[in-house]
Amino acid sequence: MKVISGKPESLTDKKYHYCPGCMHGVIHRLVAEVIDELGLREETVGVASVGCSVLSHNYFNLDMQEAAHGRAPAVATGIKRVLPDRTVFTYQGDGDLASIGSAEILHAAARGENITVIFVNNSCYGMTGGQMAPTTLPGQLTSTTPLGRDVKKEGYPLRMSEVLATMDATAYIARTSTHNAKHVMKTKKAILNAFKAQQQGQGFSMVEVLSTCPTNWKMKPVEALQWVENNMMKYFPLQEFKKVSGGDQ
């Protein structure tokens, strides 16, 4: 019998603590599958961030390091510079990456650090109770915007992929989604491209993955996926924004 889909070696046997239907679990699996397929399990170091994925070090069967809130790209910079033969990635939420960690991500990208960033955009701070994030859509209800995000007061969402794609030293920047199986598979391809860019020493790579937070969005898991497709994707278009040629990508 051939396994078509199952638990990759780069994931541990631990049961996820994530809420039912939260796509963090799918994105973990995709990262682990890509690392397995590239044969990089023994030489990869992951950097966990703060947010619901703070415990991701329990789930990745890899060398893992925890970073302070938002600082994962700085920690990954240090690891990669000291151990340049390792594959180094961060796994960060949108509160972590686009809010408290905006300085670290911008400068790691501007310096062209040869690391891979997995950026999970679920349009809110999941762990702390669904507060507004820099990625919250105009009009979106959150626990801190109970009447909807008012762009006059709270400004507009940050499109991080578009921002980083303008930087000279970034090598691979893509935004993908997890709202159905076809897009989950496209997300895996983008993650593969990002890790390959790092393998080839091309510089900074990031995949922004549109994800869900059914608990704080107060939706059933299937409704949350539909909300990604009908609302998030309008504001955050899916695209490969930047791809440096030179590899067999």
Place this chain on the structure above:
Amino acid sequence: MSKVVVSFRKENCKGCGLCINACPKGLLDFSESTNNAGYPTVYLKEEESCTGCALCAVMCPDVAITVEKEVSA
């Protein structure tokens, strides 16, 4: 059609239903039983009709589904 085996890590399932939603043939459903955490678990209604496309496993956030297919010699 080649033989397909779909197995569930029942204790990892949180009853989110994304696999039921993903199956293009509508072959999955909640079973009568719950797991130790109290979540309803999922079962394959008609094993013979499963093509082994694994879309259920692709969408499972808890890596609770394994799909295996017999490879013809």
